[in-house]
Amino acid sequence: MSENKVVYTCFSTDVIHKGHLNIVNKAKELGKVIIGVMSDEAAVKYDRFPTISFEERLNMIKNIDGVSEAVPQETVSYKDNLLKYKPDYVVHGDEWKYNYMAPIRQEVIDVISQWGGRLVEVPYTRDDEVRKIDRQTMEKLSMSEFRRGRLRKLLKLRPVVKAIEVHSGLTGLIAEKTVVENNGEVDQFDAMWISSLCDSTAKGKPDIELVDMSSRIRTIEDVLDVTTKPIIFDGDTGGKTEHFVYNVRTLERIGVSAVIIEDKVGLKKNSLFGTEVEQTQDTIENFCNKIKAGKNALLTDDFMIIARIESLILEKGMEDALERAKAFVGAGADGIMIHSRRKEPDEIFEFVDKFREFDKETPIVVVPTSFNTVTEEEFAKHGVNIVIYANQLTRTAFPAMKNAAELILKNHRAKEADDICMPFKDIITLIDSI
Secondary structure: OOOOOEEEEEEOOOOOOHHHHHHHHHHHHHOEEEEEEEOHHHHHHHOOOOOOOHHHHHHHHHOOOOEEEEEEEOOOOOHHHHHHHOOOEEEEEHHHHOOOOHHHHHHHHHHHHHHOOEEEEEOOOOOHHHHHHHHHHHHHHHOHHHHOOHHHHHHHHOOOEEEEEOOOHHHHHHHHHOEEEEOOEEEEOOEEEEOHHHHHHHOOOOOOOOOOHHHHHHHHHHHHHHOOOOEEEEOOOOOOHHHHHHHHHHHHHHOOOEEEEEOEEOOOOOHHHHHHOOOEEOOHHHHHHHHHHHHHHOOOOOOEEEEEEOOOOOOOOHHHHHHHHHHHHHOOOOEEEEOOOOOOOHHHHHHHHHHHHHOOOOOEEEOOOOOOOOOHHHHHHHOOOEEEEOOHHHHHHHHHHHHHHHHHHHHOOOHHHHHHOOOHHHHHOOOOOO
16 A cells, blocks of 8 residues: 555445445555545435435444545535545446446546546445345335435425326336436436326326225335335325325325325316316315314324415416415415416416515425426526426326337237337346345
């Protein structure tokens, strides 16, 4: 070891296992070891939600034998810390050659080459002991007491929390494991949305609250079994207040993070129809009472009840929407979802801007199904906190499946459908083996 040489590596882990120690031991051979510890903000973009605090992770790394210094790494990109410490070597496992981190790896090579630095890669460690630790971490992350409060924590860590619709264990795995690199940044979905519309559609039923709560709980449990990310549940109108109270307790107990209920009454009609079908908005007083009853039923501060306002959908006007928002927050709502059928975001932005004049803190949720040209960055500038991509997985799966069925019927064989089929081995790689 040369004490004049600086060696850098980075960890985002909550548990040190032999794979990490192999990297540290290699780094020790090369020089003075500095380890970057990913901040919570970077960790939730790169990997999984931390199970221990940043300070605990920092101290854990500092206490590894041979580590000279543990320092924060605020981004998934290594660039800022590399420019600060100018290491002679960067040491990393070799798995990042083949996944979404490949562009980050190339950035490391490009940056350290400016002063003659070198990347040293250690064979990735994947044995029974490491697999067991990974499974234990996943089990901890999926436990209801850890998962339930994760949405509130994400709202403090992320400029916009991104949720995507899931309706099965498999779509939950897609939401859980889809990670992309874009312009030096790594990104993934933060949360999952279990939509009444998509849950009903997956079961071949109309979206009129025909699928009962017991069946919808089974969908939630399928998703909970194989994922760790927080769940936002579409509670339709919430039903009768007495039923809503019971359902809130159930959702809280099993680890759901939030329920969104809309201020309508009567037989559920999908909001996509707007005023084309008869829809009745609840009174402010009644809906406030439902919110209060739900809040009073909760046993923790983790679970969120979010009020969805239908005034713009039903063409009741901006003032009505804002009046309801004030009242619902006053009744205890933990967030406001504002909905619109327009293709332009003007009325959504108007609502958010006016709401933020009197309320800077309450989270605002949008579902940009129709006004889908707006970026998350634009929403964040106006004060939106949660963006839900509410039905895209269902809408993309349906035409693909229909196309495959038609090709088989037309050709009396399956060959022509192969070009649009993913190999099954690629699908089952999403599924963790025990």
